[in-house]
Each structure stands twice: as C-alpha cells, then as structure tokens.
Amino acid sequence: xxxxxxxxxxxxxxxxxxxxxxxxxxxxxxxxxxxxxxxxxxxxxxxxxxxxxxxxxxxxxxxxxxxxxxxxxxxxxxxxxxxxxxxxxxxxxxxxxxxxxxxxxxxxxxxxx
Amino acid sequence: xxxxxxxxxxxxxxxxxxxxxxxxxxxxxxxxxxxxxxxxxxxxxxxxxxxxxxxxxxxxxxxxxxxxxxxxxxxxxxxxxxxxxxxxxxxxxxxxxxxxxxxxxxxxxx
Numbered sequence: 653x654x655x656x657x658x659x660x661x662x663x664x665x666x667x668x669x670x671x672x673x674x675x676x677x678x679x680x681x682x683x684x685x686x687x688x689x690x691x692x693x694x695x696x697x698x699x700x701x702x703x704x705x706x707x708x709x710x711x712x713x714x715x716x717x718x719x720x721x722x723x724x725x726x727x728x729x730x731x732x733x734x735x736x737x738x739x740x741x742x743x744x745x746x747x748x749x750x751x752x753x754x755x756x757x758x759x760x761x762x763x764x765x
Numbered sequence: 766x767x768x769x770x771x772x773x774x775x776x777x778x779x780x781x782x783x784x785x786x787x788x789x790x791x792x793x794x795x796x797x798x799x800x801x802x803x804x805x806x807x808x809x810x811x812x813x814x815x816x817x818x819x820x821x822x823x824x825x826x827x828x829x830x831x832x833x834x835x836x837x838x839x840x841x842x843x844x845x846x847x848x849x850x851x852x853x854x855x856x857x858x859x860x861x862x863x864x865x866x867x868x869x870x871x872x873x874x875x
Binding site for chain 2: 685687695696700708754756759
C-alpha cells in the first residue's frame with residue numbers, strides 16, 4: 653500500500669507568479685483534502701475533493717483552486733502569489749469524503765519572495 | 766465560531782518525567798476529536814480519535830481522554846523519540862473539514 657506523495661518538496665516563487673502543487677493519494681482512497689500550514693501554526697483547511705468534485709472549501713480566496721483526476725490524484729493551483737502564501741502545503745487522502753482518518757503527505761514547502 | 770486551543774505552546778521534559786497536553790474546543794457539534802503527531806518537515810501522523818465524553822484511548826506511552834470541553838494527551842515516562850509537535854483537531858457534524866489547534870511542541874531531554 654503506497655502512502656500519500658506530494659511534489660515538489662520545496663519551491664521558491666516570486667510575488668505575482670502562479671504555482672501548481674501535486675498530490676498522489678493513498679491506494680484505495682477517493683478523497684483528497686488540502687491544508688495550508690504557516691510556520692508555528694496548525695494546518696488550515698483549503699478545500700476537499702471527492703470523486704473529482706469540490707466537496708467543501710475553507711476561508712481561502714478564489715485564486716486558490718484545485719483539481720482531482722480520475723485516478724484520485726490532485727493538484728492545488730495558486731494564482732497571483734502573495735508573500736503570505738509562504739507555507740507548508742499538505743495534502744491528505746481519506747477512504748471516503750466522510751472518513752474521519754486523514755493520511756497526510758510530507759507536504760510542499762512554498763516560499764514566496 | 767468553531768475554535769480549538771492547545772496549551773502549552775511548548776513543553777520541555779526530562780526523560781521519564783510524565784506530563785499532559787491540553788486541547789480545549791468550542792464547536793457547534795462535535796463529530797470527533799483527533800490527535801496527530803508531527804515531526805519537523807513531515808505531515809501529521811494520526812494517533813487517536815475520540816468521539817464522546819469519558820472516552821479514553823491508549824498507545825504505548827500516550828493516553829488521550831475527552832470531556833465535553835477539552836481533551837488531554839497524557840505522556841507517561843516519555844523518551845527522547847517522543848519529541849515532536851502534537852496537534853489536536855476537531856471535526857464537526859456540519860462539514861468534512863478538520864479544525865486544527867496550533868500544536869504543542871514537546872522536547873524530551875535525555
């Protein structure tokens with residue numbers, strides 16, 4: 653059983669650029685959630701995808717968008733990057749949208765200069 | 766507003782010195798309370814789920830308990846390998862998202 657994998661592990665961008673982060677969910681899982689974790693803070697929910705549809709969204713602006721593919725892998729896209737977008741972006745997969753146990757990847761560390 | 770508060774922010778213990786971490790929550794309807802462990806540069810790793818007041822779960826040196834307003838993570842005779850950030854999260858009845866606290870950074874000194 654493969655775990656949740658995220659790529660890239662680290663990324664440096666400049667303000668105003670766009671970024672795409674990728675996540676492969678754990679085998680057998682059809683739901684992916686994305687979280688943003690700023691330094692010294694707990695993860696904050698961005699959105700969840702279930703069977704290729706967005707299934708809940710946190711308090712993030714529309715420039716944060718996502719996709720889920722038929723194989724249940726997912727992308728997080730952020731447009732018009734701001735300095736405050738610098739954070740660890742975590743992907744978590746679960747067996748179903750109502751599942752209570754999340755399996756996290758190691759994250760992508762994004763730095764916006 | 767749903768809220769999760771953890772204390773203390775940081776805790777330094779001598780090896781073998783037992784202690785407790787606190788997680789207090791204010792939510793409209795609790796579906797479950799979760800404890801995760803996070804090592805530096807890694808994603809959180811699931812430890813426990815608690816559903817109702819009075820429930821307890823144990824795993825090695827860790828024991829989690831739940832009341833109507835808070836949860837405790839008790840660490841008995843900790844070892845240096847228990848050093849990590851411990852995150853508390855709640856899931857409500859109204860949605861699928863998890864609300865995380867800011868975590869307690871635990872350092873166990875040999």
